Amino acid sequence: MRRDDSIPEDRRTPQPPDPLRRRTPLPGSLPKSEAEDPQAALRVRRLMxxxxxxxxxxxxxxxxxxxARGVRLDLDYLKPELQLQQYGVTEAIVVFGSTRLVEHKAAATRLDAAQRQAAAHPQDAARAQAMRRAERIAEKSRYYEVARQFGALVGAAPALAGGGKLAIVTGGGPGLMEAANRGAFEAGGNSVGLNINLPHEQFPNPYVTPDLCLRFHYFAIRKLHFLLRAAALVxxxxxxxxxxxxxxxLTLAQTRKIExxxxxxxxxxxxxxxxxxEFLLEEGMIDPEDRDLFWYAESAEEIWEDILYWRQMAGRPLLGR
Incomplete structure (x- = not known):
C-alpha cells in the first residue's frame, strides 16, 4: 500500500527501517552508566x-x-574439498616418491662433496657410509627426470571422458613429488600439492598451481583427499x-573398500x-590375485600408456578420445 495523505495513518505503508541501525538504541546497546555504578564499565570490559x-x-x-578436534577434522577436509571443486578437478593421478631423490645435477654436486669428505677422512666410517648413500642417490636421480616427463604427459593430456579436469597430485614436497609437479606445471597442466603441517617447516615445492597448493593438519584427512579423486597411483x-x-x-583395494x-x-x-x-605369496600371507593389484614400469611413456590401457579394460576410460 502506498503512502498517501488520503489514506488513514494506521493504514499507511511505513518507510523500510535501516537494515543495521535503529533510531532508538536498544537497552543492551549502551553500557551501564558510571553514575549508577562507577565500577561497571571496568567489569564489563573484563567480561568482554x-x-x-x-x-x-x-x-x-x-x-x-x-x-574441538571433530570441528578441526571437518575444516581440514572441507576447505581443500571446496577449493578442488571450485577449480573443477575431478580426476587425479597421484604420485608418491622419495623427497631425497633430486635432479641429477644436484645429486652429482652432493656426491662430489661426500667423496671429498670421505677422501679427507679415510678412517671415518660415517663419512664412508655417507658417500655410499650419495652414490646410490646419484644413481637413482634418473627417476627425477622420469617423474618430470610423466608429469608433463599428464599435464598435456586431452579432455577427460567425463568432463572436468585431470591433475597431477603429490604431497607437495621436494624430490620426486617436485619432479611430477614440475612436469605438469611445464606442460601447462593442473599441479596439486597436498602439503602437511609438521613440527619443522615444510615448504611446498615451487611447481604447484597456486590455487591448488593445500595444507593439512591431519595425515588421515590428507590421505582421504589423495584417494577421493584418484584415477591411478604411481x-x-x-x-x-x-x-x-x-x-x-593396496589394502583398501584388496578389501574392496575402494574400487x-x-x-x-x-x-x-x-x-x-x-x-x-613373491615372499608374501609363497608364505601364504596374500592370495595370487593380490599380486595382480599392482605392476612395475620404468619409463614415463610406459606408465602413462599402462594407466590408459588399464582404465580402458576396466570400462572406465580416462580420456575423451
Whole structure:
C-alpha cells in the first residue's frame, strides 16, 4: 500500500527501517552508566576481554583444544574439498616418491662433496657410509627426470571422458613429488600439492598451481583427499612415507573398500627388493590375485600408456578420445 495523505495513518505503508541501525538504541546497546555504578564499565570490559566471551569460530585456543578436534577434522577436509571443486578437478593421478631423490645435477654436486669428505677422512666410517648413500642417490636421480616427463604427459593430456579436469597430485614436497609437479606445471597442466603441517617447516615445492597448493593438519584427512579423486597411483622409489601410502591403497583395494585402480611401482629393481611380494605369496600371507593389484614400469611413456590401457579394460576410460 502506498503512502498517501488520503489514506488513514494506521493504514499507511511505513518507510523500510535501516537494515543495521535503529533510531532508538536498544537497552543492551549502551553500557551501564558510571553514575549508577562507577565500577561497571571496568567489569564489563573484563567480561568482554575474557577468552570465554569469544565466539567459538574466533577462539583459537578453543579450536585447538581436544574437545574441538571433530570441528578441526571437518575444516581440514572441507576447505581443500571446496577449493578442488571450485577449480573443477575431478580426476587425479597421484604420485608418491622419495623427497631425497633430486635432479641429477644436484645429486652429482652432493656426491662430489661426500667423496671429498670421505677422501679427507679415510678412517671415518660415517663419512664412508655417507658417500655410499650419495652414490646410490646419484644413481637413482634418473627417476627425477622420469617423474618430470610423466608429469608433463599428464599435464598435456586431452579432455577427460567425463568432463572436468585431470591433475597431477603429490604431497607437495621436494624430490620426486617436485619432479611430477614440475612436469605438469611445464606442460601447462593442473599441479596439486597436498602439503602437511609438521613440527619443522615444510615448504611446498615451487611447481604447484597456486590455487591448488593445500595444507593439512591431519595425515588421515590428507590421505582421504589423495584417494577421493584418484584415477591411478604411481609410486617411485621412496621410504616410509611412500610405503605408507602404497600399502594403505593396496589394502583398501584388496578389501574392496575402494574400487581397484591402476597401481604402478616405478623401478622394479628397487621395489622387488624393498617389497618382496613373491615372499608374501609363497608364505601364504596374500592370495595370487593380490599380486595382480599392482605392476612395475620404468619409463614415463610406459606408465602413462599402462594407466590408459588399464582404465580402458576396466570400462572406465580416462580420456575423451
Amino acid at each position: 576481554d575474557s577468552p570465554v566471551y569469544r565466539e567459538g569460530s574466533e577462539d583459537l585456543d578453543f579450536l585447538r583444544s581436544d574437545v 609410486v617411485f622409489p621412496g621410504g616410509f612415507g611412500s610405503m605408507d601410502e602404497l600399502f594403505e591403497v 581397484p585402480l591402476p597401481i604402478i611401482l616405478v623401478g622394479k629393481d628397487f621395489w622387488s627388493r624393498a617389497f618382496d611380494v
